[in-house]
Amino acid sequence: MRKLLPGIILLIFLSACAPKQAALPILGNREPITKTVDGKTVTDTAYATIPDFKFVNQYADTITAKNxxxxxxxxxxxxxxCPSICPVMHRNxxxxxxxFKDDDNFRIISHTIDPKYDTIPxxxxxxxxxxxxxNSWWLLHGNKGDTYNIAKSYLQTVQEKNPAGQFIxxxxxxxIDKQKRIRGTYEGTDPKEVEKLIADIKILKAEPEQAASK
Amino acid sequence: MKLKLISGILLLIIVFAVSCQSDKQVEFNRYYSGGSAIYQAHCENCHGAKGEGLQALIPPLTDSIYLKNNKASLSCYIKKGLKGKIIIHEREFEGEMPVDDLAPIEIAKVLTYVTNSFGNKMGTIDLQRVQADLEKCR
Structure with missing residues (x-):
């Protein structure tokens, strides 16, 4: 027992020093909001959120931000x-x-940027x-302008055609978290980045704010 | 002194071993390593780093029997694209592989790579063979 003691103490110290899981950042534009609460001026931060939208998924169901x-x-x-990066992205x-397909509080949405060819069927x-x-992965079809607009709120650039006639x-x-804020961007073509995404989703799910909000 | 002698002999053996590679083997290595780079640039996005394909969308490149049976057409599949139903590993695929206008030498290299990777072993598909096959493209 005597011999074990230093080991146990060391273990306690080590476990106390274990790094805490870093919280995910909140990305996008932010603006200070000044409010008056109980006669005092309080400054709060308003984070960029994904605005409301209306698209149709592969089952021809209408999907809005409410869903x-x-x-x-x-x-x-x-x-x-898409002949270039999409197969890699979706392989990842x-x-x-x-x-996460068995988690009803999680979704994947993939917007088609070629609604003319990519009809619902x-x-x-x-x-x-x-x-x-x-219903865990929705492929969303919508008006081209709507899709290209919503891409901007996800900090994405979509162009219709480059000189070679290809979509870019x-x-x-x-x-995106439950408050519709951007919490991370990951290179979808890089398996390592996607591993990080999976890890980050787990971290996000465990955030008290996320666990509490319905 | 002894050490120098031993390392000298070792070096000699290595030089011999390398130069003893048959011409065929050297040619194969040239085609194969060049093909690997072409594969990464032109094929890997869809067919995957291990030639695994993508679900039922994109066929894998691991069906050695299919590759053997269609050996003479493979060059045309790359040059002219491939459309319609094909059976790979007893699974049906129906899609379209886009045209990739590679030079005949590039086709030879990448085919040598594909047909000798992912569990396939068909030897070198050289430039002469590709040029002959390309003439028969429909």
């Missing part, structure tokens, strides 16, 4: 005939899907071939 209330979600932009996104077929079932888009996965 994502109380959910942590990941968003990205793609199109089904599949890992996110598999990890095309999106459904894509989902089937990807092996996506249920960022390959990022954007992590």
């Amino acid at each position: 994502l209330n109380g959910k942590i979600y990941v968003a990205d932009f793609f199109f089904t005939t 996104m599949l890992n996110v899907y598999k990890e 095309v999106l459904k077929r894509y989902a089937d071939k990807m092996g996506i079932t249920g 888009h960022d390959g990022f996965f954007i992590l």
Whole structure:
């Protein structure tokens, strides 16, 4: 027992020093808001949030921001005939899907930037071939202008066509919390970044503010 | 002194070993390593780093029997793209592989890489063979 004691003490010290899980940052524009509370002037911070939207998913169900209330979600932009980065992105996104598909408070939304070709039946077929079932991963179809506008609020740039006639888009996965704030951006083509995304989703889920909000 | 002698002999052996590689092997290595870079740039996004494909959307490149049976058409598949139903590993795929206008030498290199990676082993597909196959493209 005597011999064990120093070891035990060391263990206690070590466990006390274990680094605390870092909280995720809140990204995007922020503005100070000055309010008067109980006669005192208080300055608060307003964070950028994802505005309301209306799109249709692969099951032809209308999806608005309300459908994502109380959910942590990941968003990205793609199109089904994309020859370059989309297959890599969705190969990686599949890992996110598999990890969280049984969690009803989590969603993945993928906006098509080519709504003319990617009609709802095309999106459904894509989902089937990807092996996506249920409601945890929505492929969203919408008016092109709406999609390109919402991309901006996710800090993404989408261009219709480059001189070679191809769509250009960022390959990022954007992590959104239950308050619709941006909490992380991840290079969707990099498996290591996507591993970090999965880890960050777990951290985010454990945040008291997230766990409490419905 | 002894050490110098031993290391000298060792060096000699290595030089011999390298130069003893048959011409065929050297040619294969050239094609294969060049093909690996071309694969990364032109194929890997869709077909994956391990040739695993993507679910039921993009076929894997691991079906050695398919590759053997279609060896003479592989060059055309790259040059002209591939459309319609194909059966890979007894699974049906129906999509479209876009055209990739690679030079014949690049096609030869990348085919040598693909047909000798991911569990495939078909030897070198050289430039002469690719040029002959390309002439028969439909």
